[in-house]
Amino acid sequence: MAQRQTRSLRHRQGNRHVGSSGLIQRRLSAWLEQHRETAISTLYRMLQQPLGTLMTLSAVAIALALPTALVVALDNVKRLGGDWQRSASVSVFLEAEIDEAQGAQLGQRLQQFSEVEALRLISRAEGLSAFRAYSGLGAALDQLSENPLPVVLELQLKPAALEPAPLTALIERIEALPEVDFLREDAHWAQRFQAILALVQAAVALLALLLGLGVLLVVGNSIRLEIENRRDEIRIMGLVGATPRFARRRFLYSGAWYGLFGGLLAGLLVTLMVWLLSAQATSIAAVYHKTFSIQGLGLADFGALLLGSTLLGIIGSWIAVGRHLDLCDDL
Known part of the structure; x- marks a missing residue:
């Protein structure tokens, strides 16, 4: 008798749960249909x-x-x-007495700087050839007894180094080197x-x-x-x-x-x-x-x-x- 009452109570509770769940679904369906x-x-x-x-x-x-x-x-x-920023560079002009071999050694040291992404050495002959092509002064340059152009190191900087503070600090470090004559900064335009x-x-x-x-x-x-x-x-x-x-x-x-x-x-x-x-x-x-x-x-x-x-x-x-x-x- 007790077991029968228990089963009946569970059956009513289950029906109540199913009924409430079905009511929620019907209300949700009606709400969605209205919208x-x-x-x-x-x-x-x-x-x-x-x-x-x-x-x-x-x-x-x-x-x-x-x-x-x-x-x-x-x-x-x-x-x-x-793309322009990746081509922004700092050109390091070395002293006149520094040759290509010494410039390559300095380039290896500069390449260890964390701000430098890539480095290219421009020899005296390469610089004179480029100057001859762009200046149109080929006849005048032929009259020179020796190449007056210095060795140049072109530094490609990482994007983070183009910020004002890192760029200024890097330039001061490079200018302090005894082999360096002066710098040409092509990277300042990136800041602007x-x-x-x-x-x-x-x-x-x-x-x-x-x-x-x-x-x-x-x-x-x-x-x-x-x-x-x-x-x-x-x-x-x-x-x-x-x-x-x-x-x-x-x-x-x-x-x-x-x-x-x-x-x-x-x-x-x-x-x-x-x-x-x-x-x-x-x-x-x-x-x-x-x-x-x-x-x-x-x-x-x-x-x-x-x-x-x-x-x-x-x-x-x-x-x-x-x-x-x-x-x-x-x-």
Whole structure:
């Protein structure tokens, strides 16, 4: 008898657990279905107003395309600047009495410095040949009885050594060597380049912030107009018991669609700009005997753009709907 009661109690508990689990699943399924229907209905309503939707999407896309294009340009400048920085060097001119063998010995010592990535010795003959080719003074150089040019050590520095403090310390160490006459620093421009690049990055970030606020205003204004046009519908929903959350959901989805499609259109505009400019960039690089191609938005960058634009659309819609619900007693 006791065993039968125990089995009956366990059976009821199991049915209760299954019932509660099934209830949660049904509620979740209903909640997802409501969101799906709301998303589809808001998208359908936007497509029924093509002119107004296109104008809003165009404004959002232009506001997003400008900072995105600047970010793409900045990334390409960084990539190009990285190639220049790798070619930045410090030319060490040795004393006139130092020959190639002594210069090679000094080069071995300098190559042990942690800041030096590579080293090349330029002999007197090689230096004179290069000077003859670039100066156009071949006839005058033929009159010289001996080669007046010194041995030169060209140091390729590591990227970390191009920072102001390490570069200054390295130059002071090299200048203190008795074999060194003077230095020519080709690496200082890299510091100026980094400073200009940091300034441009700050300007792009500020511009992106301002245009992001512009997207909020554009989406918010569009949602506010939509709310005003649907005031009667909102009043009816309130009369039949709709909650503010239910009414807000439709407008939030509208803002999300504005942001998503605006970001997609902005990405397409930036991709089109990259495609139009790639040929010119390649031809200019060919003039300088370089191979360079403009890189556009990657898959991760495109995804980040869509995510950011969608969030901006939702936030702009939330602000507009929140202010409307605060001012309107229809709900």
